[in-house]
Each structure stands twice: as C-alpha cells, then as structure tokens.
Amino acid sequence: MTGAPATPLLDIRRIYCEPAAAALPRGAAILARFPAAERIPVESHWRIPALREGDPGDYLRPKRETLVLGVKQGLGFRPNGRSADFIAPSTSNGCAMACAYCYVARRKGHANPITAFANIEAILAATARHAARLGPKPQPNQVDPAAWVYDLGENGDLSVDALISDNVRDLVALFRTLPNAKGSFATKGVNPALLDYDPQGRTRIRMSLMPPGLARLLDVRAAPVEARIAALPELHRAGYEVQVNFSPVVLREGWEAEWAALFQALDDALPAAMxxxxxxxxxxxxxxxxxxxxxxxxxxxxxxxxxxxxxxEEKRSGTGAVNLRYRAAWKARWLARFQALLAARLPYCRVRYAF
Structure with a gap:
C-alpha cells in the first residue's frame, strides 16, 4: 500500500499487563512481538495511575511508547443505527494517534495509549453467536441493504491495532464465515498488512477524510490525507467494501473551497468501478x-x-456526556451547504447519514 507513514507510530518500551491477559495465547504472542519492552503487572487495564496522571505537556510519548494488555470483560452488543447496526465488543481501547478532537482520549485520562485485549477467541465467539441469533436481516436500512453490520473499532483504530497483533486479521476472517453479517471500522491509518486479509467483501472500511491543511493540524500522528485517498483503490482491489467518512467537518474561513478541493482529489483518485x-x-x-x-x-x-x-452550544449526548456542538440552527444550514457541495462535486457519492 503506497503512502504509509515514514516514521513508525509505535516504539513500545513498556507494557502494562494483566496477568490473565499474559496467560492467553494472544497475550503471549503480543509480549513476544515486543521482547525488549519492560513488563509492568497491573490488576486492571482500567486502573493505571501512571497513565491518568501523566505530564499534560508530554501527550504523545505514551502513545508511542506504551502498550496495555488486558482482558475484555463486557461482551455485550449495543444497537447503533448510524455507522452500524450494532457496536461489537471491542478488541482494543485507546489509540496511538492523537487526533485533537477525539473522544477516545477521555476514556482513561491523559493520552490513553492502546489497550489490546487478549481474549480474542471469546470476542469472536460472542459475535458469531449474536449474528446467528439475529438470522437474516428482514429489510434494508441506511446501514446496509442486506447484512447486519457490526462496528468493530469504536474505541480505537484497527489499522494501527493490526501492527500489534492478529486480532484484526481474526475479525476479518470471522466475517468471511457469517453470511448475514459484515464487520466495519473507521480508520485514519494506512497499513499494507490489511491487503493480505482476504475480506471477500464482508468487512467495510470507512476511511476518514478532511482537507489536508486541517488534517495536518488536527489529525496528529495519523496518515496524511493524500496517503489515505491513495489507499482506497488498493483496499477495494483487496476485497474490502470501501466507504468514506467526512469527519469531522470543522468550520473556518474558506471551508467550502478546501472541501471542494478534497472532493476533487477524491474523484481523481477513485477508479470508475468504485x-x-x-x-x-x-x-x-x-x-x-x-x-x-x-x-x-x-x-x-x-x-x-x-x-x-x-x-x-452545549448538548448532552446519548451517553449522558455534555458536549459542545455547533449551534443547532446554524449547524443545519452549514450541513445543508456541505451536502449540496458534495452532491455537486461527487454526485455518485450517497450520504448514508449526516449529523
């Protein structure tokens, strides 16, 4: 895959590890992948004071140098209806990237580096059981016309997680076997390893895009937008269902011109078949x-x-958090202008949902 970052995202020097995770085959494999890293036993991947109390100005170092290894406890499935029909139990939490707007950073305090979960077999089995109970999808919806879609990466970026373990490869392999279901994840990463996973159309990758000038400021440590766009045809040829996220739309002077340029770059890069x-x-x-x-x-x-x-203005989210969003009346007008611009520049691009 062309355009991968020249500087490695990860230089793992310490691993906070739950003993139960280290005892599992996937945990042992992850530890073997980073043999020089210091191993620090912890009772819970959620309770690591050193991660919550880091130097506020030293935000990027933990993301590059620290890994947490744990066991995923809750294996429930939450209805979604936007990006997916259901949010699946995650195989990770946290991220090596540092997008300035990302909610994932709030989960464990401070930088929240990657936590990889070692009980992948339990997560796969729970997902297969859930899909089997659902049976065929009774009718199309905006998520997908025929398959139940499971979001696999709500709390991280699976393109980066694939640098750490085979969890992502195993997820892709699972959905090859589920006739009524697809996996789905959003990413800002470019990882050539994904091209060898043989998804057979049963995994959807949603590449997050914004104008390159914005991304250089906001998408810290993510792949350049130009590299993300260049990766789309390769992912499509490798058998993924490829979609895009225009996210987040950040308003500033001249925003329409820079988004129009992004749409043109995307149109130029996509083969006719896509x-x-x-x-x-x-x-x-x-x-x-x-x-x-x-x-x-x-x-x-x-x-x-x-x-x-x-x-x-403040608005309480579905999870109860108090967030700031563009004022409702203005947001509606700006969103309508964005969609009109998209329709004019990429008339073939269907908007599954917008908010």
Whole structure:
C-alpha cells in the first residue's frame, strides 16, 4: 500500500499487563512481538495511575511508547443505527494517534495509549453467536441493504491495532464465515498488512477524510490525507467494501473551497468501478470542555479551531456526556451547504447519514 507513514507510530518500551491477559495465547504472542519492552503487572487495564496522571505537556510519548494488555470483560452488543447496526465488543481501547478532537482520549485520562485485549477467541465467539441469533436481516436500512453490520473499532483504530497483533486479521476472517453479517471500522491509518486479509467483501472500511491543511493540524500522528485517498483503490482491489467518512467537518474561513478541493482529489483518485457504490458519513464537529483543557497543555493551536464558543452550544449526548456542538440552527444550514457541495462535486457519492 503506497503512502504509509515514514516514521513508525509505535516504539513500545513498556507494557502494562494483566496477568490473565499474559496467560492467553494472544497475550503471549503480543509480549513476544515486543521482547525488549519492560513488563509492568497491573490488576486492571482500567486502573493505571501512571497513565491518568501523566505530564499534560508530554501527550504523545505514551502513545508511542506504551502498550496495555488486558482482558475484555463486557461482551455485550449495543444497537447503533448510524455507522452500524450494532457496536461489537471491542478488541482494543485507546489509540496511538492523537487526533485533537477525539473522544477516545477521555476514556482513561491523559493520552490513553492502546489497550489490546487478549481474549480474542471469546470476542469472536460472542459475535458469531449474536449474528446467528439475529438470522437474516428482514429489510434494508441506511446501514446496509442486506447484512447486519457490526462496528468493530469504536474505541480505537484497527489499522494501527493490526501492527500489534492478529486480532484484526481474526475479525476479518470471522466475517468471511457469517453470511448475514459484515464487520466495519473507521480508520485514519494506512497499513499494507490489511491487503493480505482476504475480506471477500464482508468487512467495510470507512476511511476518514478532511482537507489536508486541517488534517495536518488536527489529525496528529495519523496518515496524511493524500496517503489515505491513495489507499482506497488498493483496499477495494483487496476485497474490502470501501466507504468514506467526512469527519469531522470543522468550520473556518474558506471551508467550502478546501472541501471542494478534497472532493476533487477524491474523484481523481477513485477508479470508475468504485464510484457507483461509494457511500459516506458526514459528521460535524463535536467538542468537549475536558478535552479542551487537555489540548491546551499540548496542542493549543488546534483549540483555536475546535473551541469556538461564539459558534457552539452545549448538548448532552446519548451517553449522558455534555458536549459542545455547533449551534443547532446554524449547524443545519452549514450541513445543508456541505451536502449540496458534495452532491455537486461527487454526485455518485450517497450520504448514508449526516449529523
């Protein structure tokens, strides 16, 4: 896959490890992959004070150098209806990237590096049972016309997780065997290993895109947008269902011109075979006061765009969190303008949902 980052995202020097995770085959394989890393036993992957109390200005080092190895406890499935029909039990939590707007950073405090879960067999078995109980999808919806779709990467980026273990390969292999279900994950990464997973159309990759100038400021440690776009045809040829996320839409002076340029770059890169089936999600920026305070310590330039009280209002999310979103009446107008621009530039791109 062309355009992979030249500097490795990971230089694992310490692994916080639950003993139960180390005893599982996948946990042992992950530890063997990083033999020089210091191993630090912990009772719970959720309770690691050193990760919660890190130096606010040293935000990126833990993401590059630290890995947590744990056992996923809850194996429930949550209805979704937007990106997927269900949110599946995650095989990881946290991320090596540092997108300035990302809610995942709030889960464990401070930088929240990757936690990889070693009980992959239990997660796979729970997913297979859930799909079997559902049976055939009774009618199409905006998620998919025929298959139940499971979001596999709600709390991380599976393109990066695939650098750590075979969990992602195993997920892709599972969905090859489920006639009524597909896996799905969003990514800002470019990982050539994914091309060898043989998804056979049963895994959907949603590549997150924004104008390159914005991404250089906000998508810290993510693959360049140009590399993400270049990867799309390769992923399609490898057998993935490829969609795009225009996310988040961050408003600033000249936003329509820079998004129009992105749409043109995407149109130029996509082969004709991909265009009729292309679908997209459009997600306007959501921010959070706690994340704002965290960002001020390590990346204040991002906050000049993300923290806009003159344009934003508080709104409680479905999970009960209080977030900042663009003021409702203005947001509706801006979202309509965005969709009109998209329809004019990429008329074949269907918007699955927008909010």
């Amino acid at each position: 265009k009729p089936g292309l679908a997209a999600e459009v997600i306007m920026l959501t921010h959070n006061a706690a994340l704002h305070e965290m960002n001020l310590a390590w990346h204040p330039k991002a906050e000049a765009l993300l923290w806009r009280p003159d344009l934003q």
